[in-house]
Amino acid sequence: MKLTPIVAALRVRCLRFENRVGGAAQFKAIPDAGKLRLPAAYVVPAEDATGEQKARTDYWQDLTEGFSVIVVLSNERDEKGQWASFDAVHDVRAEVWKALLGWEPDPDAHEIVYAGGMLLDMNRFELYYQFDFTVKYEITEEDTRQQNDLNALDDLKTLSIDVDFINPGDGPDGPDGRIEHHTELTFP
Incomplete structure (x- = not known):
């Protein structure tokens, strides 16, 4: 103050x-x-x-x-x-x-x-x-270093998504590590 x-x-x-x-x-x-x-x-x-x-x-x-x-x-x-x-x-x-x-x-x-x-x-x-x-x-x-660091980042332009489907019929439940689907979203 x-x-x-x-x-x-x-x-x-x-x-x-x-x-x-x-x-x-x-x-x-x-x-x-x-x-x-x-x-x-x-x-x-x-x-x-x-x-x-x-x-x-x-x-x-x-x-x-x-x-x-x-x-x-x-x-x-x-x-x-x-x-x-x-x-x-x-x-x-x-x-x-x-x-x-x-x-x-x-x-x-x-x-x-x-x-x-x-x-x-x-x-x-x-x-x-x-x-x-x-x-x-x-x-x-707004008073912190963290916010200053976030404000200094470039705008988000692309989001890349990899999907590993769960297939319970192929063995243990859960993802198997293989990427079955990939997509990218680009923002203006």
Whole structure:
């Protein structure tokens, strides 16, 4: 799944971030490389999970592709000396849900669904919270090497048929290995 449309949707629909939404390859890179002013959000790829291959003659498999939105909020104490970021996580989640849940950014996929969230890290200055999402796809023969190989074959032009009749009177039942009839069909 392409994550650029996710980043763009969060920039437009989550005004709290004031356009401070980026992508990151993995969470470990965010504290070192992610230097956006707070609050900020980062979209990162997550796990893919597949189901069994369901077809015997072609290809059909379910794929659940995941991505996460990691938000970084200020964790400094408010004027009462309390950590305000815990309440902010609830508010941010509502904004992120309204930006993403039920949306189908890829016409070949189902809608985005929420898969959970968790606290990643917290210190005196920052709180990192991860919201997980999934999108379901179907992998079909059009996505495979096999279909590309089949598409590269020449069109069927001639069908050659050899027939070995079963003659139960000449011994054991079944074909005897002699071709009694041959025909060819030529297609335009």
